[in-house]
Amino acid sequence: MDNNKHDDAIKHVLVVGGGTAGWLSACHLAKRLRANAADGVRVTLLESEDIPTIGVGEGTVPAIRQTLQHLGISETDFVRECDASFKQSIKFVDWLHSPRGGESHYYHHVFDYPDNRCADLTRFWLSQLEKRSSYADAVSVQGRICDRGLGPKDITHPEFEGATSYAYHLDAAKFARLLTRHAVEKLGVRHLLGNVQRARLGEDGAIKAVVTDRHGDVEADLFVDCTGFSSLLLGQALGVGFIDRRDVLFADYALAAQVPYTAPDTPIPSFTIATAQESGWTWDIGLPARRGTGYVYSSAHTDHARAEDTFRHYLGSEAERVDVRRIPMKVGYREQFWHKNCVAIGLSQGFVEPLEATGILVYDATARMLAETLPARTSVMDLVARQFNRHVRYTWDRVIEFIKLHYCISRRDDSDFWLDNRDPATIPEALRDKLQLWRFQPPTEYDFPSKLEIFNLPNYLYVLYGMEYETSLAAIDRHLTDCRVAETQCALIADVSGRLSGQLPPHRELIEKIRRFGLQKI
């Protein structure tokens, strides 16, 4: 092949948009494409100073640790600069039933996987019908660590390692700033400030350049659309449609508020608190400096004024004066995520309510997928794009099913919102099938065959059995588990959690120590 004649090598990638998704994409691309090397691929990020970022995403999942490590960001810097706290679980409050006479139900969806090394504790737990502990406490130490207000690690643990698995809560704006600095200073990303006025398309329908107010035409071989809900490039310029999934997930608005602490030493929960409300749910995230809270609701089931009342009632009197911001949410995803030479990452790609912190999670995973599969030549771009579209669509469909799971196995009957959520017509068929199967056997690895699965067996187990989903074990199932071994194992877990409780520091103390002394790399 004559390389000089048809030089279709990808030499320049332009990321448009400077929010979390934009900078994460730029970092992954620059790292993989060696943007700071003379023979690497150039990576540029164009950020508008006039368009504010949404900046509400504050929750992550443990995969973020691998990303930070991969990108070469130290955990100490991250904790210090992003006002980060640790997250070991999502505590779901009142999801099973509405509080009765002041009595609340809760369960933890913890990050430590069930300890099944010696025996199948799930089957064992299911066979213990009376006087059993919560599912999470039977199979892991982490729920107790959370309830005792402790951090997942001690100051002597090396960076990114802990006694239990963990992710973070963070200030999204500060995180974007840390990523900016890292991308520009360490990974060789060129940073431009300016606004996109329009995209200029070539004869083949691909994007040739974006026309900007301050830098004229900026050309590139690949454009990454991180422009948020507006999807300037993939949606507007290339006309790729949006698939609305409000038929499954009803919540389409969020109210958000930042709440100050009443005292500087107020304990910080090391988990997100997600409390079910009449037409949605509230999130409550403790950062070292403040709480980040919000109410996600369905405007078809309540009105905005009532929603604000519900939210303010949750926040209570200490937050009487805080500002509440209303954010419309576009629930669903694009028909395609990679079309021609344009890829969408972030809200421009898709969005669902942040119940399981899927925002940063999916953007990070797909940005990395893009960086790792990006072809060297444009001639094979279509092949890679098709595969990317298949994987990302699969990811979003599974994410939507997992979120829906939380609603459709609830026993709440206090409003149409909850009743409508159980209408089989609103439940994706694949999920309906699984739920039917799980009436008679607990989920197994075989229900999650893809290697790219975002939510796996343990996540389903914690939610299903945290919600007391009824699985009637067949007689044969009961014999699959050696009860004595399982009992010993459960006792050991309880024992270890007691010992760990004596060793792990209170969450706020851990953060303060890291800020003061730093964590060691080893």
Place this chain on the structure above:
Amino acid sequence: MTSKQSPKVVPLQSNVHSKLKVRELGTFEHVKESHMVPVTAHEFTRLGAEYPIVFVKNSETGQFQAVALMGLKVGENLFVDGDKWQGVFVPGAIRNHPFVLAPAGQNKEQLMVGIIENSPLVGEEEGNALFNEGGEESDYLKAKKETLVNFLESDQMTKAFVNVLVEKELLTPQSVSVNAGEEKINLSGLYIVDEKKLNELSEEEFADFRKRGFLPALYAQLGSLHQLSRLAKLQAGA
């Protein structure tokens, strides 16, 4: 100083402590229960001939600290036998007693000489006077202060040395299992120089280490681990 009493460190002042006398170190009571003692890199080669040298993390701050192991069990120093030290070289941190350098008030940069007031070595009856009658520092105190300052310099160089090791990830956790007679003792939370990684350093890095005088300390640490069997023997006989 008895074990139940915590050391009371006070800043040394001529007007308050004009009559104070300090006896020569004739007892090791103050480290009787220390199974590890902080040491400086300059001492590694001499220490390595008698004690295992390892790195541990401070449980309060997570910072690495070089220490010599004096025992295999928390609270037991196998080298203290009555008033005698059952070894040849006594680490500087032990010899400084009852003097300490401590941060001067709020300003953490500035240090002052302090004295452990409740040490059995400190009194008004016998020993070396700290101040002469005119209230000036005695030659004894001057010499002690110089030793302290030298020790502090070594200590700071050691911290820098350890930071380089951490930065280059040249430390590795090592669990140690020792048979002391019938007893099997497991030690955890210890770190040692990663010999494999040390051997994999580039020519430039290795040359840099040589220039900075790191090499003797690194190899002394590695060689010192053979002293664990000495501790095991002492432990078995204890």
